[in-house]
Amino acid sequence: MPADEGGVPDPRNLVQHYQALVARYEALDEEIDALLMMHGGHTEDMPYIDLAHYRKLARERDELESEMRAVEQQLNLNDEASTGEES
DSSP: OOOTTTSOOOHEEEEEEHHHHHHHHHHHHHHHHHHEEEEESSSOOOOOHHHHHHHHHHHHHHHHHHHHHHHHHHTTOOOOHHHHHOO
């Protein structure tokens, strides 16, 4: 992530990066949903090849979610910051 001279990430770049992560996450989530729906909404009867693909997609989605949470923290997009509440 490009940073300014003080080493702080540029908020505009962070927002663009976050938006790209969200778009990729949503695309993966839709692909996972479609795969599940092809097999009755669950993995129990899924052929091995589809199950392996499902697991790969789910891992990628989980990694994206983790990265999204990290960027949210950098952008202060957590619930406490938006509501003003403290824990």
